[in-house]
Amino acid sequence: MTTDSTLAIDGPRFWSTVMRSGQIGPGKAGGLRRLALTDADKEMRDLFITWCTETGCTVTVDRVGNIFARRPGSDEHLPPVLIGSHLDTQVAGGKYDGIVGVLAGLEVLRTLDDRRVRTKRPLELVCWTNEEGARFTPPMVASGTFAGVFDPDWVLRLRDDDGKVFGDELKRIGYDGKAAVGGRPIDAYFELHIEQGPILDRETVPVGIVTGGYAVRGMHVDVHGETAHAGPTPMDRRRNALVGASMLAVAVNEIGWTYHATEGKATVARLVAWPNKAGILSEYAQLTCDVRHAEREVAERMWAEVKAAMADCARRASVEMSVAGEWQFGSERFDPGCVRLVREAAKSLGVRHRDILSQAGHDAYYISRIAPTAMIFTPCRDGISHNEAEHAELDETVPGVNVLLHAALARANR
Amino acid sequence: MTTDSTLAIDGPRFWSTVMRSGQIGPGKAGGLRRLALTDADKEMRDLFITWCTETGCTVTVDRVGNIFARRPGSDEHLPPVLIGSHLDTQVAGGKYDGIVGVLAGLEVLRTLDDRRVRTKRPLELVCWTNEEGARFTPPMVASGTFAGVFDPDWVLRLRDDDGKVFGDELKRIGYDGKAAVGGRPIDAYFELHIEQGPILDRETVPVGIVTGGYAVRGMHVDVHGETAHAGPTPMDRRRNALVGASMLAVAVNEIGWTYHATEGKATVARLVAWPNKAGILSEYAQLTCDVRHAEREVAERMWAEVKAAMADCARRASVEMSVAGEWQFGSERFDPGCVRLVREAAKSLGVRHRDILSQAGHDAYYISRIAPTAMIFTPCRDGISHNEAEHAELDETVPGVNVLLHAALARANR
Known part of the structure; x- marks a missing residue:
């Protein structure tokens, strides 16, 4: 040239x-x-x-x-x-x-x-x-x-x-x-x-x-629980979708820190809940998260950890979680x-x-x-x-x- | 009568x-x-x-x-x-x-x-x-x-x-x-x-x-962080308000479980974030939570634990948290x-x-x-x-x- x-x-x-x-x-x-x-x-x-x-x-x-x-x-x-x-x-x-x-x-x-x-x-x-x-x-x-x-x-x-x-x-x-x-x-x-x-x-x-x-892998996660009164409902009968989604948000962020040394990132950018009002437990939440790493294999490993966290958080919060949409690029x-x-x-x-x-x-x-x-x-x-x-x-x-x-x-x- | x-x-x-x-x-x-x-x-x-x-x-x-x-x-x-x-x-x-x-x-x-x-x-x-x-x-x-x-x-x-x-x-x-x-x-x-x-x-x-x-004690908590790109921003430079709020949501729920044996309850009923969009970290979130117990002294102890969790979560997520409104009844x-x-x-x-x-x-x-x-x-x-x-x-x-x-x-x- x-x-x-x-x-x-x-x-x-x-x-x-x-x-x-x-x-x-x-x-x-x-x-x-x-x-x-x-x-x-x-x-x-x-x-x-x-x-x-x-x-x-x-x-x-x-x-x-x-x-x-x-x-x-x-x-x-x-x-x-x-x-x-x-x-x-x-x-x-x-x-x-x-x-x-x-x-x-x-x-x-x-x-x-x-x-x-x-x-x-x-x-x-x-x-x-x-x-x-x-x-x-x-x-x-x-x-x-x-x-x-x-x-x-x-x-x-x-x-x-x-x-x-x-x-x-x-x-x-x-x-x-x-x-x-x-x-x-x-x-x-x-x-x-x-x-x-x-x-x-x-x-x-x-x-x-x-x-x-x-390499980027991301998803929307649907969280399904049940509405109930925020007051008298015993802890062991609660299925608060907002709690499940928050658990997953925390877990995703921790996965980001696990890979921080090699410039990995994990992000929770969006969380919505419904009804999301004082006095009532939410029956639905949706969370949007992704992981990013320079090496595809590492990104895949991070993603597997996110998926495992999803199952763990669903169990701990007594809610159901499912993938509402998934993407990858990069x-x-x-x-x-x-x-x-x-x-x-x-x-x-x-x-x-x-x-x-x-x-x-x-x-x-x-x-x-x-x-x-x-x-x-x-x-x-x-x-x-x-x-x-x-x-x-x-x-x-x-x-x-x-x-x-x-x-x-x-x-x-x- | x-x-x-x-x-x-x-x-x-x-x-x-x-x-x-x-x-x-x-x-x-x-x-x-x-x-x-x-x-x-x-x-x-x-x-x-x-x-x-x-x-x-x-x-x-x-x-x-x-x-x-x-x-x-x-x-x-x-x-x-x-x-x-x-x-x-x-x-x-x-x-x-x-x-x-x-x-x-x-x-x-x-x-x-x-x-x-x-x-x-x-x-x-x-x-x-x-x-x-x-x-x-x-x-x-x-x-x-x-x-x-x-x-x-x-x-x-x-x-x-x-x-x-x-x-x-x-x-x-x-x-x-x-x-x-x-x-x-x-x-x-x-x-x-x-x-x-x-x-x-x-x-x-x-x-x-x-x-x-x-006895019920509740509050709205304001969480202030900073917007940033959800991709390249290193984990140690993130101040994601949504992560801070989620950490507190999980902590409050755990406090509820700690007092479950004596019928205590702790609830996160509402969480909003802004901008709360894919691709960007949220600069603001607000969380609404409360604790309830039959004995006022125990409710006060639970409340002190929530306040301590607030400081801890703010530190861990590199965000600021403040009480935007507080109430008690019961x-x-x-x-x-x-x-x-x-x-x-x-x-x-x-x-x-x-x-x-x-x-x-x-x-x-x-x-x-x-x-x-x-x-x-x-x-x-x-x-x-x-x-x-x-x-x-x-x-x-x-x-x-x-x-x-x-x-x-x-x-x-x-």
Whole structure:
């Protein structure tokens, strides 16, 4: 690969789009609360499309709301090189998670326009719907649908915690597109994302070359007990679903600590109970948990311990527990060819870099199932993410965007 | 006391009112879901007032929605003897809890009418608002206001879990009465209630003479942690409020088991977390718990253990915990004079009876602070309550209603 090292993005222009995005859907403490398919999401999508149209791209929206902005190649018969990430956030999210990846892609297109660079293959910039899963579970649902993992009609029927339907909300904000979801060849996919961990920040390395992901196994657990009076019911006649779910929450957390030395994690992120009122024992609870480890075999061992804890807690709390939904991701290894392009771009540009594994879920996981894929990580302060205090610096992000530019360009011209 | 043992209630008539009530606000499984200040509560209240008016009573409603049906005495200058309970239920409640007490009072008035019995003192039948606390916390809030424990204006500003306001809902169903809440002399208060425990049913004793209550101490605990990504955040940097709350839930339950041999109970009835979503650690949780024991000193010891567990769980989960609200009740001992009237009525009528302590909260606790009070328990099958399977039999309930009739009559004529 020969790299024209004079080809570089416009850092301040790129950052101005990130800052403009940071005004749409403000949280309480300086971050963002821009849940998928809300009015704020619509406002951001509209602005994003305006920006894409200004670069001369053709914009299409598919049935689950994924937005594609296409920049033609000299050979339009070739499949496109895809760049992208997501613009939705957690309920207490930051201004960078997902967003810098989409807007880095926009900046790549703008830079190519500035220099009148024509690529052989078309480039497409994508914004995936509802990556966070903060509003509609599961996360990464729309990229997963693009990759053929989920059925579009099933996705359109998903409900949020208030009972609102994905398809209705998509229509409400005007993003119920007509394009089929996926089912077309993609030459390659590149995604830039903040690390969401502390490694790059601690080592002051601006670029992480993501070789793959932590193995993740997660589930929703249904807990069934029985309502009874919180007062006179003897302890040995209680079947409090909330107690069973709490026991499992504690056990899962302890499993995380058992594997802490090797950077394993186990998380209880969600627990709901019903009736969940003073004076009455709950007959139902649901708990959402997962385990993560760099080594698949260890993740499997952790998962077996969670399953054993489930049986143990059910017995101790005199409740029934069953798996209401189970998932796994992150065992994907990214495409060696695409990863090599990223590494070569970093070397050619003289950017410090290191290999790294992703510990979070990303749209790139699903896309890697249908197209050669690579990811680039950029630093975030203290590794803090999914918190309004999430922070990234322009200077530490620009090198990654230039690496993205050159890697995508090399792939599109090969 | 001389008892005219030919004076007896009309069992089938009484039961027909209980069965009619059982049709208003049906649950899913044969019980009731008649939360305070809902349309179903209004329908029941309207019917109750119709019944009271038919007996010739004068009905008044106070500012927090308590309904009083007054049957004049021969000396209207004397304070009334009050009989009553509540008509609201839990979200998964039975057809008897509270309801049989109010309708037993109605049957007492009807029986006195049938026999043209005039009492010296006036009798008042009361339906207390929102006893369960299933919609608006705390429970027994309206009888507590009558007893001067809560400020009426504070009560009118309470919100349910959907943010709806007590005062607005009271007005919406037309029960925002004009009468002042309490502040007037009451000669005595009698409340009949199902036991909500297994003792009377197990011993086939139809009447429990309640001498007092279990000592109860409860609280809401606020848990403050920090949001963070559920993936990459190392275990030792997590401050998951949901984990802290779950640890405390498990600890409280274990304290209940420690005192199980002496019939102690410890309960976690409610746990909420925020954001409580997949992919993010929760920054906030709130847990509602209580302990109950027949001996106040033991309840205090249990409570000290809960407080110690709170500090321990906060430390282990790296979160902060604080008390957001604390309450106690049940240490009241009922009035020896009123209790004696109940016991003498049972003896005169030849009804099998035993002394018993209440383990649940009742309006009678608060009223006992301002008036001589006694309670009568009737059996419920297997002690099941706050469950739609709650069940009582007419034959096992009638003796208690006759005891109520004679005790109240004796008090009103003394």
